[in-house]
Amino acid sequence: STCKEISKSGTAELTKSAFKWKDNQIHLAKCKEPLPIRWSRQLPKNCNPSTVTVSLDPCERWHISIRFNDYRDLSLPPKDKQIGFDLGITSLITTSNGDKIPNPKHFKKLKKKLAKYQKALSRKQKGSNNRYKARLKVAKIHAKIKDARRDFTHKLTTQLVKENQLIVFEDLAVKNMVKNYKLAQVISDANWGEIIRQVKYKSEWYNRKAISIDRWFPSSKLCSVCLNRVESLPLSIREWDCPSCNAHHDRDINASINILAAGLAVSVCGATVRPEESKSRKASAKKQKPKS
Numbered sequence: 001s002t003c004k005e006i007s008k009s010g011t012a013e014l015t016k017s018a019f020k021w022k023d024n025q026i027h028l029a030k031c032k033e034p035l036p037i038r039w040s041r042q043l044p045k046n047c048n049p050s051t052v053t054v055s056l057d058p059c060e061r062w063h064i065s066i067r068f069n070d071y072r073d074l075s076l077p078p079k080d081k082q083i084g085f086d087l088g089i090t091s092l093i094t095t096s097n098g099d100k101i102p103n104p105k106h107f108k109k110l111k112k113k114l115a116k117y118q119k120a121l122s123r124k125q126k127g128s129n130n131r132y133k134a135r136l137k138v139a140k141i142h143a144k145i146k147d148a149r150r151d152f153t154h155k156l157t158t159q160l161v162k163e164n165q166l167i168v169f170e171d172l173a174v175k176n177m178v179k180n181y182k183l184a185q186v187i188s189d190a191n192w193g194e195i196i197r198q199v200k201y202k203s204e205w206y207n208r209k210a211i212s213i214d215r216w217f218p219s220s221k222l223c224s225v226c227l228n229r230v231e232s233l234p235l236s237i238r239e240w241d242c243p244s245c246n247a248h249h250d251r252d253i254n255a256s257i258n259i260l261a262a263g264l265a266v267s268v269c270g271a272t273v274r275p276e277e278s279k280s281r282k283a284s285a286k287k288q289k290p291k292s
Contacts, residue, residue, distance in 0.1 A: 011055040019052050026052060026064070037064060044072050059139035075207035082166035084260025086219065086252050087192050093156070094252035096260040101156065106149045107189040114141045153191050157198035161208050167199055168263025170219065171212035211263040219255040219262070223247055 020027040024043055025034035049066040056062055084096040092103040117137045124131035160167055174193035178184040196212070203210035213219075221233045228244035238251050 010057075011053060014052045014054065016050065019049075021049050026066075035064065044070055057139075057143065059136060059143045061143070074205045076162060078207070079163065079165040081164045082168070082260060082264065083160065083164040084168040084256045084258075084263055085160070086170070086256040086259060087172065087190070087195065088252055089186055089190060091252060092190055093160075093195075094250075094256050096253070096256040098250075098253050100252070103190055104148070104152055105189060106145045106152070107185065110141055110145055114138065114145075117141060149189070149191055150194075153194050153198060157195055157202055161199060161202040161206055161210075164208065166209045166211065166263065166267060167203060168211045168213060168260050169196060169199065170217065170259060171215050172196070173215060209267065211266055213259060213262045213266065217259075217262055219258040220251055222254075222258050223249065224254050224257040224261070 014028070018029050020029075022034075024047075026037065026049075027034050047066075047068045047070070049068045051067045053065045053067075054062065055064075086094045088094060089103060091100040093101040095101075117134065121131065121134040121138050124134045172192060174187065174196075177192075178187050200210050200212075202208070218229055221230050223229070223242040223245060225247040226242060226245040228242055230240075230243065233240065233251070239249065240251065241248050
């Protein structure tokens with residue numbers, strides 16, 4: 001009966017009276033055999049679930065999640081490294097170390113295949129078995145994109161947090177940014193909001209420090225060498241020379257260095273991340289190089 005309820009609603013939350021937990025296995029009420037589960041992570045010893053949530057996704061895969069108190073200490077030994085990173089589209093993450101992690105663009109890889117299946121679905125008669133099969137194909141493509149994006153994001157954020165004691169990033173208003181229909185799809189596919197969310201909670205898990213700086217901090221326009229601020233720096237300009245000290249900058253690397261510096265200032269003395277107006281010079285970057 002539980003499975004029938006889930007098939008209609010998509011999810012069901014079970015309390016202790018509806019399941020039995022034994023040897024890290026779940027036995028639903030009126031079921032002799034335990035549920036065949038492939039756990040996504042190792043469960044702690046002696047965990048005692050208070051609730052079990054069973055769900056059926058659009059491509060008809062069963063998922064189960066359990067809620068329990070986890071008293072394990074996941075703290076890692078301190079590191080002497082710190083990093084700032086800048087989120088982008090072409091390079092998903094650019095770090096203050098000069099590393100650039102390419103954007104995997106999971107949606108773009110399967111966009112044509114998805115469009116093909118969606119077109120086929122639109123031609124099927126509603127209520128027919130062929131439409132059911134076509135809908136399932138579309139759902140599986142969406143699930144494949146979602147799974148790849150989630151897996152990549154988890155591996156990336158875990159690496160960032162485990163390798164650095166301090167992680168600094170901009171507090172981007174992702175929800176507002178996706179309201180721009182021209183950027184909504186690429187920003188959503190890049191998973192910026194989830195990257196920031198995961199870095200924050202994983203930092204708490206592993207005894208790290210995550211600092212978000214003001215989204216209006218001019219990280220791209222500020223020279224990381226002399227702190228001169230240029231007035232104009234269009235997004236099309238990817239490399240520029242400081243008009244004050246002649247330092248040559250990669251736009252994203254320079255931004256991530258400034259982000260880290262701002263985070264260190266906040267961490268040490270709680271300083272503001274906004275540069276003082278007196279230190280800003282109204283000038284445009286010279287010898288600007290547009291993106292090729």
